[in-house]
Amino acid sequence: MHISEIYRSLQGESTYAGLPCVFVRLTGCNLRCSWCDSEFSFSGGKQMTVEEVIDEVGHLSPRGGLVEITGGEPMLQERDAVPLMERLVAAGYKVLLETSGERPLAAVPKEVVKIVDVKCPNSGEADTFAVDNLAALAPHDELKFVLTDRTDYEFARDFVREHGLAERVNAVLFSPAFRKGARGARDTSHCLLDPEQLAQWILADDVPARLSLQIHKLIWDPAAKGV
Numbered sequence: 256m257h258i259s260e261i262y263r264s265l266q267g268e269s270t271y272a273g274l275p276c277v278f279v280r281l282t283g284c285n286l287r288c289s290w291c292d293s294e295f296s297f298s299g300g301k302q303m304t305v306e307e308v309i310d311e312v313g314h315l316s317p318r319g320g321l322v323e324i325t326g327g328e329p330m331l332q333e334r335d336a337v338p339l340m341e342r343l344v345a346a347g348y349k350v351l352l353e354t355s356g357e358r359p360l361a362a363v364p365k366e367v368v369k370i371v372d373v374k375c376p377n378s379g380e381a382d383t384f385a386v387d388n389l390a391a392l393a394p395h396d397e398l399k400f401v402l403t404d405r406t407d408y409e410f411a412r413d414f415v416r417e418h419g420l421a422e423r424v425n426a427v428l429f430s431p432a433f434r435k436g437a438r439g440a441r442d443t444s445h446c447l448l449d450p451e452q453l454a455q456w457i458l459a460d461d462v463p464a465r466l467s468l469q470i471h472k473l474i475w476d477p478a479a480k481g482v
């Protein structure tokens with residue numbers, strides 16, 4: 256399989272945020288979100304076998320714990336990504352899968368927590384989420400909406416209501432998009448949508464969503480890689 260990087264850091268943007276986690280980032284993505292912060296993963300990296308990836312994860316986190324399979328879009332490499340997830344689950348790891356939900360998710364092992372990033376209008380990749388994937392969601396899964404403005408917020412709010420998402424999954428996450436290329440200040444000044452404004456909208460509309468900040472961009476320099 257084609258791997259961009261494997262490293263250990265803190266999980267940054269889900270209900271697992273703040274926990275130590277090994278990240279396995281797969282190379283390649285079929286989308287081009289306007290605010291993408293992982294463009295370096297579109298190409299490059301190196302070929303590794305599933306066995307080699309598991310060895311590296313075991314080296315970084317020998318006593319189990321969290322492993323996140325991310326990208327890029329990991330499900331583009333489903334043929335290897337699914338056996339990798341199965342092997343990690345069997346080895347006792349808690350496995351998270353970060354995906355856009357554009358590819359089919361039915362083959363993802365049931366033990367894996369899917370964190371599905373449903374693209375909003377200003378991402379430039381609206382309507383790429385495959386609605387059929389709603390049937391593949393499990394109660395432990397999470398749905399994330401990255402928001403830049405009121406248009407994105409209203410799309411997310413209406414999508415959550417239309418599909419009854421709060422009743423289907425463990426968490427619905429509304430996350431302000433971070434300005435691409437941000438560096439230096441480790442605060443919310445880089446958010447394209449002010450978190451305070453987002454909080455007011457969530458409260459005013461009584462949306463069953465959790466406001467989520469990318470805490471790794473508040474802990475480390477926003478431009479830092481491998482954190």
Ligand code: SF4
Nearest residue numbers: 284286287288291327
């Ligand atoms: S799906 Fe993820 S990796 Fe792909 S372009 Fe969008 S944000 Fe970047």
